[in-house]
Amino acid sequence: MDVQSYMHGVGRAARAASRELARADTAAKNGALEAMAAAIERDRARLLAANAEDVAEAKRKGLEPALVDRLGLTEKGVASMAQGLREIAQLPDPIGEISDMAYRPSGIQVGRMRVPLGVIGIIYEARPNVTADAAGLCLKSGNAAILRGGSEAIRCNQAIAACVREGLEAAGLPEAAVQVIETTDRAAVGELITMRDYVDVIVPRGGKGLIERISAESRIPVIKHLDGVCHVYIDDRADLDKAIRIADNAKTQRYGTCNTMETLLVHVTIASRALPLLAQIYREKGVELRGCERARAIVDIMKPATEEDWYAEYLAPILAVRVVDDLDAAIEHITVYGSQHTDAIVTEDYTRARRFLREVDSSSVMVNASTRFADGFEYGLGAEIGISTDKLHARGPVGLDGLTSLKYIVLGDGQIRT
Amino acid sequence: MDVQSYMHGVGRAARAASRELARADTAAKNGALEAMAAAIERDRARLLAANAEDVAEAKRKGLEPALVDRLGLTEKGVASMAQGLREIAQLPDPIGEISDMAYRPSGIQVGRMRVPLGVIGIIYEARPNVTADAAGLCLKSGNAAILRGGSEAIRCNQAIAACVREGLEAAGLPEAAVQVIETTDRAAVGELITMRDYVDVIVPRGGKGLIERISAESRIPVIKHLDGVCHVYIDDRADLDKAIRIADNAKTQRYGTCNTMETLLVHVTIASRALPLLAQIYREKGVELRGCERARAIVDIMKPATEEDWYAEYLAPILAVRVVDDLDAAIEHITVYGSQHTDAIVTEDYTRARRFLREVDSSSVMVNASTRFADGFEYGLGAEIGISTDKLHARGPVGLDGLTSLKYIVLGDGQIRT
Numbered sequence: 001m002d003v004q005s006y007m008h009g010v011g012r013a014a015r016a017a018s019r020e021l022a023r024a025d026t027a028a029k030n031g032a033l034e035a036m037a038a039a040i041e042r043d044r045a046r047l048l049a050a051n052a053e054d055v056a057e058a059k060r061k062g063l064e065p066a067l068v069d070r071l072g073l074t075e076k077g078v079a080s081m082a083q084g085l086r087e088i089a090q091l092p093d094p095i096g097e098i099s100d101m102a103y104r105p106s107g108i109q110v111g112r113m114r115v116p117l118g119v120i121g122i123i124y125e126a127r128p129n130v131t132a133d134a135a136g137l138c139l140k141s142g143n144a145a146i147l148r149g150g151s152e153a154i155r156c157n158q159a160i161a162a163c164v165r166e167g168l169e170a171a172g173l174p175e176a177a178v179q180v181i182e183t184t185d186r187a188a189v190g191e192l193i194t195m196r197d198y199v200d201v202i203v204p205r206g207g208k209g210l211i212e213r214i215s216a217e218s219r220i221p222v223i224k225h226l227d228g229v230c231h232v233y234i235d236d237r238a239d240l241d242k243a244i245r246i247a248d249n250a251k252t253q254r255y256g257t258c259n260t261m262e263t264l265l266v267h268v269t270i271a272s273r274a275l276p277l278l279a280q281i282y283r284e285k286g287v288e289l290r291g292c293e294r295a296r297a298i299v300d301i302m303k304p305a306t307e308e309d310w311y312a313e314y315l316a317p318i319l320a321v322r323v324v325d326d327l328d329a330a331i332e333h334i335t336v337y338g339s340q341h342t343d344a345i346v347t348e349d350y351t352r353a354r355r356f357l358r359e360v361d362s363s364s365v366m367v368n369a370s371t372r373f374a375d376g377f378e379y380g381l382g383a384e385i386g387i388s389t390d391k392l393h394a395r396g397p398v399g400l401d402g403l404t405s406l407k408y409i410v411l412g413d414g415q416i417r418t
Numbered sequence: 419m420d421v422q423s424y425m426h427g428v429g430r431a432a433r434a435a436s437r438e439l440a441r442a443d444t445a446a447k448n449g450a451l452e453a454m455a456a457a458i459e460r461d462r463a464r465l466l467a468a469n470a471e472d473v474a475e476a477k478r479k480g481l482e483p484a485l486v487d488r489l490g491l492t493e494k495g496v497a498s499m500a501q502g503l504r505e506i507a508q509l510p511d512p513i514g515e516i517s518d519m520a521y522r523p524s525g526i527q528v529g530r531m532r533v534p535l536g537v538i539g540i541i542y543e544a545r546p547n548v549t550a551d552a553a554g555l556c557l558k559s560g561n562a563a564i565l566r567g568g569s570e571a572i573r574c575n576q577a578i579a580a581c582v583r584e585g586l587e588a589a590g591l592p593e594a595a596v597q598v599i600e601t602t603d604r605a606a607v608g609e610l611i612t613m614r615d616y617v618d619v620i621v622p623r624g625g626k627g628l629i630e631r632i633s634a635e636s637r638i639p640v641i642k643h644l645d646g647v648c649h650v651y652i653d654d655r656a657d658l659d660k661a662i663r664i665a666d667n668a669k670t671q672r673y674g675t676c677n678t679m680e681t682l683l684v685h686v687t688i689a690s691r692a693l694p695l696l697a698q699i700y701r702e703k704g705v706e707l708r709g710c711e712r713a714r715a716i717v718d719i720m721k722p723a724t725e726e727d728w729y730a731e732y733l734a735p736i737l738a739v740r741v742v743d744d745l746d747a748a749i750e751h752i753t754v755y756g757s758q759h760t761d762a763i764v765t766e767d768y769t770r771a772r773r774f775l776r777e778v779d780s781s782s783v784m785v786n787a788s789t790r791f792a793d794g795f796e797y798g799l800g801a802e803i804g805i806s807t808d809k810l811h812a813r814g815p816v817g818l819d820g821l822t823s824l825k826y827i828v829l830g831d832g833q834i835r836t
Contacts, residue, residue, distance in 0.1 A: 378835070
């Protein structure tokens with residue numbers, strides 16, 4: 001069968017299933033999630049064996065070690081997939097929530113009801129756990145899902161898909177509620193992102209290259225997360241202890257995450273006190289520093305920063321450091337070079353904190369907290385499908401609500417318009 | 419100057435202005451709106467003269483009478499433009515609103531702040547009042563606006579633009595906060611909908627042809643409104659008086675609006691009582707009826723309805739009528755033929771009302787109220803830029819909030835992630 005017919009068949013089935021899912025009650029959805037978790041635990045050995053074959057083939061093909069690394073699934077990984085599904089079952093069901101009901105002068109009562117988006121296409125790379133996570137989030141939010149994983153993970157993804165289908169069946173939900181694409185043909189992605197009749201939103205998860213390509217080519221709206229070029233600005237009215245703690249944590253708690261600080265901005269007045277303390281911490285942890293001239297005059301171990309450094313998302317133990325004259329200069333730097341992901345100010349000054357919150361146009365803006373908190377779990381969303389750096393629809397960590405829409409509902413007693 | 423350079427210049431200026439506007443305080447924005455209203459009232463004669471020239475040229479060119487009609491501006495039209503701007507000034511400022519602040523176990527306090535989208539491109543046809551309306555809504559919501567009106571309205575739109583600029587200047591806001599495109603070259607639209615660096619969202623307002631073309635070609639997200647194929651379903655447990663009143667009002671209060679009923683669905687058990695009463699009303703008002711076989715067996719004046727009639731948005735005194743077996747058949751009809759705009763049930767049955775609300779996937783779903791209520795003013799939004807039949811971002815009537823986004827804000831006291 002050709003890829004186009006296959007994908008259109010998948011799309012039609014997803015659209016039909018989405019209508020059933022939108023009406024599914026909370027107990028059925030939670031029952032399916034629990035049954036999926038149980039099937040995954042029961043099939044642990046089979047999942048690990050399928051994954052071992054994927055890994056072996058990836059090595060044989062000479063795929064890069066970082067990718068092979070992300071592909072690997074452990075016993076703990078299987079357990080946490082099942083646990084993740086159970087946690088999604090525990091979350092409140094967003095669908096059908098009614099809010100803001102109010103009477104209008106005409107006598108009608110108007111409010112909004114939370115409803116699913118419909119069909120969500122998710123395109124992702126190596127990590128097989130995304131298959132279970134994404135299936136769970138889409139299901140709980142009443143959406144049908146079409147999942148397209150990396151070809152290198154096809155065996156493990158199909159083994160997970162079997163568990164997902166079993167869970168759906170056990171709960172009496174349509175099998176097509178979650179479909180994992182069975183072909184590794186790249187043309188399937190091209191179909192998925194252009195089937196406007198069958199797919200309502202595309203969520204790409206993976207490296208920047210993948211996300212840029214999908215965004216450029218998709219004819220369907222995309223919820224996407226590009227760079228995380230995150231900043232911490234240490235104001236001269238900062239509490240120095242908090243500043244050191246936050247600038248340390250934001251950079252070094254994990255290097256490879258999108259909410260890791262990539263550029264440190266320091267007010268000129270506090271730079272001579274803050275930078276030597278920080279430089280020592282970073283040196284001990286093996287973080288390479290690249291600074292502007294003024295920063296290098298204070299801490300001589302820094303390499304000079306180039307214009308590219310201000311734009312860089314290192315995802316590595318490297319930090320750009322810039323001394324700035326004031327809050328305005330800090331905000332200007334963030335506006336010009338940042339990626340509107342997460343930026344923090346450290347200050348005890350009320351007015352500056354307030355200005356930073358209002359004027360920095362990023363999906364998360366923080367006062368006296370580490371950028372590492374920008375995360376669906378830390379924010380209390382329960383789970384996240386990704387972090388959106390867009391402004392339309394969803395911004396910042398996207399949980400179940402981000403996969404829903406609000407329709408208006410009107411309750412009347414025979415009212416007509418005059 | 420070529421159109422591309424001109425449009426990119428407009429885009430750059432809008433982007434720069436959007437940053438200033440995002441920080442503008444409520445008093446400045448309201449001051450600008452009031453000053454615009456005053457300038458429009460003062461320049462009434464000039465606006466009417468410019469409009470008269472547009473109308474004369476449109477007639478000279480032989481444009482269709484409906485378009486020439488929409489183009490015409492009256493003294494009352496000028497007054498209501500000014501009034502509309504003053505009403506927008508009276509609305510609460512959505513920007514900077516903070517909601518849902520809650521402490522997390524880590525000690526950080528997380529919530530959301532309402533922020534502008536950035537730059538909004540609005541593409542519209544004849545009606546010159548859209549220039550003032552759209553400028554006002556974008557300004558109040560902190561967004562820079564690029565307005566591209568129809569070439570047939572260019573003189574009047576430029577005269578309004580001068581008033582808008584004067585208002586911005588009086589309030590100390592950047593002139594580029596609202597730019598009305600000065601060229602009638604069609605290539606300007608092509609540039610506007612592809613300048614992804616400068617424009618965040620496109621709002622097309624006009625006929626279906628315009629909106630479909632823009633949606634298909636835009637590389638920027640579109641907030642759009644396509645058809646309004648609205649239904650009223652009269653259930654067999656309806657109060658007959660309410661049913662007659664609503665089915666009359668939903669069709670005949672205005673024929674040309676998107677929330678007008680286009681298809682009436684009637685439960686088979688109540689059809690023999692409801693349809694003759696309704697047929698008489700419609701006949702008196704000159705509404706042509708096109709029915710299914712069962713409807714025609716009850717009311718013999720009906721023409722037979724074809725498959726196309728179920729899909730039709732007549733925007734005229736024509737109504738399709740179908741007798742259905744039950745609620746399921748009504749919902750199925752709406753799902754298959756509807757446009758997800760506005761649909762209503764008339765019933766006194768609690769469970770059926772609840773099912774209709776949950777299962778009908780339209781931007782407005784109503785019980786015992788006329789579809790004509792689907793409107794930003796009736797819903798209490800204060801004003802609307804349009805009605806969205808999409809699900810992403812904004813659904814249903816789009817007011818000021820629909821032109822904003824929510825960013826996360828985090829307030830801490832030195833918290834770090836462990």
